[in-house]
Amino acid sequence: MFFKKDKQASTVPVNEEVTYTPFELPSTDCKTPTQTELSDEEKKKYGKVYAHFINEKLVIAPSEDALKHDNKDTYTPLSVDEKAWLSRECILRYLRATKWDVETAAKRIEATLAWRREFGLLKMADEENTLTSSVVAPENKTGKEVILGFDNDSRPCLYLKPGRQNTKTSQRQVQHMVYMLERVIDFMPLGQDSLALLIDFKALPAGTVSNKIPPVNIGRQVLNILQTHYPERLGKALLTNIPLLAWTFLKIIHPFIDPLTREKLVFDQPFPDYVPVAQLDKDFGGQVNFEYDHAKYWDEMVLMALERRKMYVKRFEVFGSQIGLSEEDLRGEHETLKYPIDWYLK
Numbered sequence: 001m002f003f004k005k006d007k008q009a010s011t012v013p014v015n016e017e018v019t020y021t022p023f024e025l026p027s028t029d030c031k032t033p034t035q036t037e038l039s040d041e042e043k044k045k046y047g048k049v050y051a052h053f054i055n056e057k058l059v060i061a062p063s064e065d066a067l068k069h070d071n072k073d074t075y076t077p078l079s080v081d082e083k084a085w086l087s088r089e090c091i092l093r094y095l096r097a098t099k100w101d102v103e104t105a106a107k108r109i110e111a112t113l114a115w116r117r118e119f120g121l122l123k124m125a126d127e128e129n130t131l132t133s134s135v136v137a138p139e140n141k142t143g144k145e146v147i148l149g150f151d152n153d154s155r156p157c158l159y160l161k162p163g164r165q166n167t168k169t170s171q172r173q174v175q176h177m178v179y180m181l182e183r184v185i186d187f188m189p190l191g192q193d194s195l196a197l198l199i200d201f202k203a204l205p206a207g208t209v210s211n212k213i214p215p216v217n218i219g220r221q222v223l224n225i226l227q228t229h230y231p232e233r234l235g236k237a238l239l240t241n242i243p244l245l246a247w248t249f250l251k252i253i254h255p256f257i258d259p260l261t262r263e264k265l266v267f268d269q270p271f272p273d274y275v276p277v278a279q280l281d282k283d284f285g286g287q288v289n290f291e292y293d294h295a296k297y298w299d300e301m302v303l304m305a306l307e308r309r310k311m312y313v314k315r316f317e318v319f320g321s322q323i324g325l326s327e328e329d330l331r332g333e334h335e336t337l338k339y340p341i342d343w344y345l346k
Contacts, residue, residue: 012272014282015289019148020296022304025189026150029276032191033153042095043344048102049091050324050344053078053109060110063118067111078323081124082113084316088326088339089193097231112229119178124313126306131175133302139176142166143292147184147301149279155196155235156187157275162246163203169218177222181230186305186312190331194235198271198284202241219253227258238266238274240284 026032038046052058059075060082061067066074078086091109098104116122120131139145144164149157158180167173184195226234242250254262266274271284280286312330319325319337326339 012277012285012287015287017289019288019290020293021300022147022187023149023279024304026154027276027278029278030150030152030154032189035191038092038344042100045095045100045102045105046088046091047344049095049106049109052106053086053091053323060117061114064111064114065118067114078113079122080321081122082116083321083323084124084313084325084330085113085116086323087330088324088343090327091324093193093232108228108231115225115229120175121178121182124309126302126309131179133179133298136172136176136179137298139167139172140180140298141294143294143297145176145180146290146292146297147180147187147305148281148290149275149286149288150189151196151236151275153235154189154192155194156184156189156192157196157198157279158184159281160197160199162199162201163241174218174221174225178225181226181233183301183305185233186308188327188331190328193327194233196235196274197237198275199237199239200241200284201239201243201246203243219249223253223257227261234261234264236264236266236274238269238271240268240271242268 056077059072059077061071062074062076086109091105094105094109094112095102098108120129123129126132142164144161144166146159146161147156148159151157181195188195271280272286275284275286277286279288281288281290283290308331315330315332316325319329320341322341324341326337326343329337329339332338
């Protein structure tokens with residue numbers, strides 16, 4: 001039942017040239033899903049959440065604890081960077097996640113903004129945050145998390161390889177996961193705002209620590225962050241080579257997994273069914289002869305991601321630095337807005 005490397009690798013020829021860095025764009029075999037047209041009622045609800053966040057009197061908590069205790073003396077207005085984060089699609093993701101409950105969506109967005117401030121994600125520029133590439137780089141020395149390629153629906157792929165765990169349990173491991181989530185979001189192409197997780201539990205002893213399954217409290221913390229602060233971001237999660245210990249871990253945290261998230265989990269299925277072989281690691285039946293070399297991969301991946309973010313911010317400024325600008329417009333190259341700010345009124 002486990003995913004066999006040799007069996008899968010024999011089905012397609014592997015490229016001779018070694019790949020050390022992420023792909024820039026999805027392959028020609030990838031398709032971008034057609035966006036669902038919103039109903040008039042959904043547009044109205046969007047408009048209400050949008051109106052809440054453009055209110056000049058709005059202030060946001062500096063941390064989840066301050067929000068919990070409603071300590072308004074510490075609240076401050078939205079920064080320009082936070083307005084850039086509050087895109088049209090961002091608001092829609094929270095509305096979908098809350099089943100279009102306007103009040104709940106607004107509260108959850110405020111809670112995420114407070115969390116981002118506390119977690120060190122206040123700025124769009126990496127070097128201006130407290131959570132930077134240099135902080136988490138030691139966590140990725142063995143390549144336990146890798147951004148590489150895009151799935152059939154043009155979702156950028158984030159490989160998680162617990163078998164390459166190289167550090168002992170700490171908060172920095174959580175920071176590392178969040179940092180990689182932020183970077184894989186930077187790689188999202190036009191028309192796609194979700195990602196694919198490819199999780200391989202295969203043991204790789206070289207340079208790793210003995211306990212490769214995270215403690216339940218860390219697992220729950222990461223799961224809570226994913227579900228609470230990155231709603232509607234997970235498009236598909238493929239899991240393979242799952243040992244008994246990992247199955248036990250998954251069973252323990254299963255009750256904490258949102259039902260909608262459970263539907264996106266795929267166990268021990270061939271990865272080529274979900275990712276074009278032209279952008280899939282050879283270890284999973286793909287053609288990509290990928291080798292993780294930290295010196296070659298890490299800085300280049302960070303640079304590629306941040307170049308995309310710089311363009312995003314530049315276009316945000318060009319289009320007026322307003323809440324509710326579309327990620328379609330901010331990631332594109334066109335000169336006029338596809339989604340004007342008042343699109344929901346039309």
